[in-house]
Amino acid sequence: MRRFKVAVVGATGVVGRELLGILAERDFPIAKLTLLASARSKGKPVEFKGEVLCVDEVSEDAIAGHDIAFFAAGASVSREFAKGAAQNGALVIDNSSAFRMDPEVPLVVPQVNPEDILKHKGIIANPNCTTTIMVMALKPIDDAAVVKRAVVSTYQAVSGAGLKAMEALLHESKAYLAGEAVQPEILPFASAPKHYQIAFNVIPQVDVFQDMMYTKEEWKTVHETAKIMGRTFGITATTVRVPVERSHSISLNLETERKLTREEALEILSKAPGIQVIDDPDEMLYPMPFSAGGTDLVQVGRVREDNSIPSGLNLWVVGDQLRKGAALNAVEIGEKALELGCLAR
Ligand SMILES: NC(=O)c1ccc[n+]([C@@H]2O[C@H](COP(=O)([O-])OP(=O)(O)OC[C@H]3O[C@@H](n4cnc5c(N)ncnc54)[C@H](OP(=O)(O)O)[C@@H]3O)[C@@H](O)[C@H]2O)c1
Known part of the structure; x- marks a missing residue:
């Protein structure tokens, strides 16, 4: 089974932490996991499946080379880095409000409109939790x-x-x-x-x-x-x-x-x-x-x-x-995109 290079931007926040737990629980097919947050968290140790990973500061270079990038660091961070990450070949699954109403970006709840995943151009937005x-x-x-x-x-x-x-x-x-x-x-x-x-x-x-x-x-x-x-x-x-x-x-x-x-x-x-x-x-x-x-x-x-x-x-x-309203829905979008074979644009 193919495994993927995954980045989590905002890995130290409440949604980011929940995302890591759900990726581990559901055994998401990860080849390499990169944890990113602000400069405040650089070097912070975070455990994932019994391994200790170090958080790095988010930058275009740090996200480059990943297949999937989950963003959970707020709208301004998504606006700064998500388009670049998508242009570099990652499927961005964004928890923020930055692109939710962008007509070019599908807004998806996999149990409701999974077919919209097929329309993505590199970014899929996760709706507001409510x-x-x-x-x-x-x-x-x-x-x-x-x-x-x-x-x-x-x-x-x-x-x-x-x-x-x-x-x-x-x-x-x-x-x-x-x-x-x-x-x-x-x-x-x-x-x-x-x-x-x-x-x-x-x-x-x-x-x-x-x-x-x-x-x-x-x-x-x-x-x-x-x-x-x-x-x-x-x-x-x-x-x-x-x-x-x-x-x-x-x-x-x-x-x-x-x-x-x-x-x-x-x-x-x-x-x-x-x-x-x-x-x-x-x-x-x-x-x-x-x-x-x-x-x-x-x-x-x-x-x-x-x-x-x-x-x-x-x-x-x-x-x-934090789960269905954010992290779980994001991971389910990722799983559905893998199932539909539409990871890359
Ligand atoms: N909380 C929810 O229930 C919920 C539900 C749906 C969607 N969301 C959305 O998910 C996103 C994250 O929310 P949250 O509740 O997890 O917030 P949070 O607990 O405050 O965590 C924010 C995360 O973003 C990082 N961050 C903040 N400023 C940054 C910067 N300038 N550069 C890089 N990283 C930065 C923080 O890193 P540091 O630790 O280094 O500061 C932390 O990892 C938001 O867009 C929010 O609207 C949240």
Whole structure:
């Protein structure tokens, strides 16, 4: 079996670390693995399959010569290095927002639009974490009953904002419980003009405000979903950061052309790839960040007909955004590209 030269850019971040774990777990066919990050991490030792590898500083030369480059170092690093890496023959699988809406770049969730992988010109974008988790549940319902409108409300874990936000939740919680002053420095996002405490709080802002007072995260949900599903329909979103370490939860209210009963919806979802239905009100069973964390399946529960319209459904969707929402989806894109034999352009 052919093995490939793989680079991970952003190997020291939360997504990068998860990527390394998943590449090892799934025995991705690697001949050589190069770990890259900023100058701050140069020389840092990282273990991969029992071997200790040293992190290097990202540069065009450091990425050259690889077959696949996973990028997880933010949009500015992707904008600086991804096109060069692709021109040098690597298939770039990019976790950042840099190319997601570029018409030349496929935006892929392998369970939803795997055929788009064939259209790549060197770069494939991994969608926003909330969007990936949401479309996993949306697609089977859309195939069966055609979604006319989706109202999306998110409850997003701090790790969605990176390692520093994860650390902030722990530091702030310790300080708050010790009765000390909490000094928020990271959320809603690091470069914001002011910051709010996330410990024991909820912040109704994920990323910057844009058109019509919606945040960038809310618009990503709208535009990326349309690109992945290959059609537009009404979507409106409210994205919220909650004091959860890992796994995003989404309340999804759908209006469909054809009415689905709760039983029909449960049957459709239980057959959908990558989905685990957890829905037993009598036993108080439903998805939660603690049940989804560290797992590969997107969990769906609390399935109910919408009492307020003739054909609508309410779903509660929870997924580990570091895995299916980022690293796992990226590795699955790589595996599918290998299977389709379309690694190089
Ligand atoms: N967190 C999530 O749930 C999630 C989900 C989907 C997509 N994403 C996307 O994935 C990317 C990484 O996010 P993250 O959450 O893993 O962030 P993170 O924990 O803050 O890690 C950032 C990584 O990027 C590296 N980096 C930062 N600036 C760099 C530079 N100038 N040159 C080279 N490397 C640099 C860091 O290296 P150092 O350690 O050396 O600083 C680190 O390895 C982002 O684009 C994010 O939007 C994240």
